[in-house]
Amino acid sequence: MTVTNVLLSGVVGSTAYGFAHAGSDVDRLGLFAAPTEELHGLRPPKESHVTTDPDRTLHEAGKWCRLALSGNPTVMELVWLPDALYEVRTPLGDELIGIRTSFLSARRVRDAYLGYATQQFRRLLARGDGSFSADTRKRTAKHARHLKRLCEQGYELHRTGRLTVRVDDPAAYHAFGEQVAADPEAAEPLLSRFETAFAETPSALPEEPDEAAAEAWLRRVRRHFYTPDLSTV
Structure with a gap:
């Protein structure tokens, strides 16, 4: 191309x-x-x-x-x-x-990052109880890592107005991915925690970009x- x-x-x-x-x-x-x-x-x-x-x-x-x-x-x-x-x-x-930073707004960051994370969570639940193929488990772990990343990065943007692309502890994300691959519902507490954090934490961002x-x-x-x-x- x-x-x-x-x-x-x-x-x-x-x-x-x-x-x-x-x-x-x-x-x-x-x-x-x-x-x-x-x-x-x-x-x-x-x-x-x-x-x-x-x-x-x-x-x-x-x-x-x-x-x-x-x-x-x-x-x-x-x-x-x-x-x-x-x-x-x-x-x-x-x-x-x-x-x-001109492109950022509290409402749109919250809706976009939590929205994408919620989509990932629904995909995880649609895959059942973890009793699936090795390839599906691998994809599930990957989606779980990105669910956690979206929550963490979106919350950082919401709270500080800045985004750190490289995560602090990749091993923790891999461990979370494996946990969710075994039990997709294990992702729900993290998603709920960030939904509450977004709602309760004042944002450094304006309401409109x-x-x-x-x-x-x-x-x-x-x-x-x-x-x-x-x-x-």
Whole structure:
């Protein structure tokens, strides 16, 4: 996959969280800018490019902004990565990192992170009592790790306005995953605890994101990549 105008890209997922082991896939996430002229035609350019070999997702800048403003946990981690995990970092990408807190709001972070964690919990319960194949147990443990991560990271964002992508104690997440793989209902106390914590802890975030900052950045991107197509004049 060849995508031009990549503004920011880095290694995310299990490698970034500290969960990876030998043989783990390496996931990459980034954003690119479509040529501004192409946004005005009958058929707008693709907003996302996804490949599986290698595992890479690139979102167009406008789509990335909309997802980030909704509190989407997956896209949000791109602007909070440790420096060493960035593989492409342009001046406009640095500007985006500089306004990353503008995309945050208490309500949307709470709804998105707890919402994703609740979805993971429902998937775990749908798999039964743990008496399933080794492959299913492996996937269940993985989903349990991410349920715990979503709760911890979402609560950190809610409470402090900052996100630490790499977890403090990966071994604790792996242990939790194995516990839940044996008994999916073991995840319920953790989810309940964080539901209460979100409800009772004052947030460092505003109730609404600063869409004006996001809009201003996106307009700078559009200006930067605007080249008139004189052949149609």
